Amino acid sequence: MSAETSASSGNRIDVMGGRRRYGPVAALILLILMLDDPTAFLAxxxxxxxxxxxAMARQAHRSHQPDPERQ
Incomplete structure (x- = not known):
């Protein structure tokens, strides 16, 4: 299953190459946090x-740097 399919299913999130499944309990906790203080939640x-x-920008920058050991 591709990451795109995983994301569209709504309950699977790719984490460091593995998959974690978040069920209705996690969704309820997130909903409570959001309703408690929406501004802080969004922040x-x-x-x-x-x-x-x-972090992704740093990784991309590192991948374009020449390796000093190869020179």
């Missing part, structure tokens, strides 16, 4: 996305 999501985006 946490944006913070998490920002850190993952930054």
């Amino acid at each position: 946490r999501i944006e913070l998490w996305r920002g850190t993952t985006d930054a």
Whole structure:
């Protein structure tokens, strides 16, 4: 099953090459957190996305750097 199919199923998320299945309990917990304080919840999501985006950018930058041992 591809990552795209996994994402569209709504209850599977690829994590470091493996798959974790999040059921209705996790969805209920996320819903409670969101309803409790929507602004803080969205801020946490944006913070998490920002850190993952930054990590992905660092990894992409490293992959384009020449390896000093090969020179």
